[in-house]
Amino acid sequence: MLRPEAARMRLNRLWWIALALGVLGLVALSLPYALSAHYLEKGSVRLVQGDPPALHAAVEDLERAVALDGRNVQARRQLARAYLILAQPQSALAALQPALDVAPKNPLVSLELVDVYTALGQAEAAVQTYEAGGLGMPSAAAAAAYLQRAEERRQAGDRIAAVELWRKALVADPGNLYALWQLRQAARVAGDDATAAHYEEQLRYSDLRSVAVPSHVQLAEYQGRAMAQLAEAGIWTDETLHNIASYQVWQFAQGEVGRHTERVLQALLWDRPGDIDLRFYLAELYHRRGEWEQAEAAYRAVLERDAAYAQAMLRLGMVFQARGRLAEAADWYARYRALAPDDLLGLERLVEVHEVLGAPDTTALREQLRDRSDDRRIAAQLLGVPADAVQLGENLVRNGDFESWLSGRPEWWSVSNMATGDPWNEGLFIGGREELDAPDGSAMRIQGMWLRQEPDKEPGRWGYWYFDERSRRIATLPLEPDGVYLISFDYRSDAEEGQGAAVYVSDREEVLWRGDRRLPKTGYAWRHFVAVAANRSGAEATMRLLLRHWGSGVMAFDRVRVSRLELPGELRGALDTARFWSSGL
Incomplete structure (x- = not known):
């Protein structure tokens, strides 16, 4: 029989052993969740990077996160987003649907599901999911689905239903150009001149969100079609159309939205194939993305239609200079300068490549550049004194x-x-x-x-x-x-x-x-x-x-x-x- 002191010591050891085993059990149980969170974080970082290798790596990490914790709703949402970017909507649906069992009332899951159904071309399912969720918040995918359903109803002759769907598209995407344009047209057909004028005012003086390139590819297609129709109707001038296209190429050239900008321009060119300025902006889009071969081909296509389009010559010089083909760059800069002799940028670029090539006229060109840009020389000229008299x-x-x-x-x-x-x-x-x-x-x-x-x-x-x-x-x-x-x-x-x-x-x-x-x-x-x-x-x-x-x-x-x-x-x-x-x- 154990003495009381020995019994207490034995019980104490057993208690610590049981505690340690309990802690180890808790660690073992929580480890998959911790690893799932780890892979979610890794995958999310790679998803933001956006390039194809990073996207495929993100899918691998997010698949691991889901395998470790099937109830990780955020991992499933991110995985669905990655599959959508990779144009695999069916895989996105398979990844996302189980999240509804875990969080059936999560509005973010519903919004992602709207995106997936829209990408699958299931506009009716997208609309039902959006409305069933009582979301009432901006959703580019829901807007695209509403516009698709409205087109179906309009083509079926049900203009009343189409109008209601265009209005809903404006709730999902406030300022949507295509919805505003169609509502203006519907009001004119109905003889409601006051309502038509109201929509026309919104279209003529569009806010920035209306002319920004949409985050959804189908909305980009609709936006391009609306822009072409606005110019054809005279609500926008050609100058306005080109101005907004120029802004879009400047501000929305990179990443996924850059592909949407390309879609806007292609939709415009479908309706306006002879618009040489739009073709130039498409070439500029490739140029800004560093897609040299496509940029070169597109600038050449501009010159095939208008051999005196000087800006395309300058840009071809820039493309060849960026690729290290300096002799060809110098040739295009020289051609540009023949048409635009007063442009400082063209002269500067010509001097740059001639200096590297050791061209014999480099010194003379450099002096011409200084005559046009040297502040000391110009100030002396304005004051009528020698340049060395001015500091x-x-x-x-x-x-x-x-x-x-x-x-x-x-x-x-x-x-x-x-x-x-x-x-x-x-x-x-x-x-x-x-x-x-x-x-x-x-x-x-x-x-x-x-x-x-x-x-x-x-x-x-x-x-x-x-x-x-x-x-x-x-x-x-x-x-x-x-x-x-x-x-x-x-x-x-x-x-x-x-x-x-x-x-x-x-x-x-x-x-x-x-x-x-x-x-x-x-x-x-x-x-x-x-x-x-x-x-x-x-x-x-x-x-x-x-x-x-x-x-x-x-x-x-x-x-x-x-x-x-x-x-x-x-x-x-x-x-x-x-x-x-x-x-x-």
């Missing part, structure tokens, strides 16, 4: 080359929006980074989609202030009494003078100049602008630099400079008016 001070503008960006805006620059509808005319503008055809790495691009012209309101405009990141306010640059200053930049603008690019520095005539200096139209060409002006106020003053856009179309700025000029004594205080210069004029 440039430091550049007072930070990030004037727009290489650094923060949350969608250039660092040291801030948006100026005077197109809000009150007290200015309303407009739709977007600004951002342009890297494809910038003179120096990247440029700041502003695109105006549309601008109302109501006579009782001030003209709308949109741009960027030079901004002090430290004080978080518009920057003021100090000007010395009688100091002479140079303001220069490269720019391009496809809007007419007075409706496009402009530069503002002061609201006082004696401080450099007053109000906006409107810049000449350049088309696609880049030009260099220089202003030489003085602070004639007799005291210290400040300037505030604003670069902006007064109309629709594309404009861009690069290499912005503000410097004090060191001049001979006889010129100090002698500059009574601002003097302006622009290359190509």
Whole structure:
């Protein structure tokens, strides 16, 4: 018989053994769930990467996650998403359906299932799932399903049912161009002119979500068809159509949505096969994605239809330069320069490749470039003095080359929006980074989609202030009494003078100049602008630099400079008016 002390020790050991076994049991039971979470995280990261190898690796990881924990709803949703991207909707359905047993009221599972049914072409099942879930939230797949069902009802002659489905599509995808267009058409057929005018107003002045490339491929097809019909009906001008297509290619070139942009352009070209500008934008799309062979073929197709389409020549030069085929690049740059001799970008690119190739005319071309872009030379020309009599001070503008960006805006620059509808005319503008055809790495691009012209309101405009990141306010640059200053930049603008690019520095005539200096139209060409002006106020003053856009179309700025000029004594205080210069004029 054990003594009490020994019995207690034995019981204590047994208790610890039982506890350890319990812990090990819990670990064994929880291990599959922990591993499932691990593979879910790995798969989710790879899914975001989006390239084919990463997508296939994501599927493997997510399949492991589901095998380890069949009730992992998030893993099943992600797996279904991966299969959809890989165009395997049946596999997506098989992955997702068990999640309904685990979480039958989870709205995210229902939304994913709507996507799957739409990809399978089962529009009725997609609509039923969306409505049964009482979702009432935006869903691109549900909108695509509603549009498909509406087309079926319209073709069957049931216009009332079609109208109801187009309205539901607008709930699932607010601002959907195709639904708005069809509702406008239905109102006209019904003789309801007021309702038709209401929809027409929404279409003419579409908001940004309406013209952004859809996240669903079927919606992209519908959007392209609607855009073509809007131009044919005269609700959009051809200029508006091209402007929006240009914006879409600029902002939505990469990844899966880039394929949707391609679908929009193909749908447009189906209705407008002779539209050479749309063909150019399709080539640009391939170019922005780095798909060199497709870009080359598409640019050549543009030139086959219009042998004088100069921009296609410039872009072919860029494509060949990117591929290291410099002799061919030089040939295309030379052809472009023959048609667009005033474009600084074309001349710069020609000089670049000629320097590498050791071409005999390199020195002469470089001198031509300096004559058009050397601020010291140009300032001396404006003042009528030798170049060595002028010295440039430091550049007072930070990030004037727009290489650094923060949350969608250039660092040291801030948006100026005077197109809000009150007290200015309303407009739709977007600004951002342009890297494809910038003179120096990247440029700041502003695109105006549309601008109302109501006579009782001030003209709308949109741009960027030079901004002090430290004080978080518009920057003021100090000007010395009688100091002479140079303001220069490269720019391009496809809007007419007075409706496009402009530069503002002061609201006082004696401080450099007053109000906006409107810049000449350049088309696609880049030009260099220089202003030489003085602070004639007799005291210290400040300037505030604003670069902006007064109309629709594309404009861009690069290499912005503000410097004090060191001049001979006889010129100090002698500059009574601002003097302006622009290359190509």
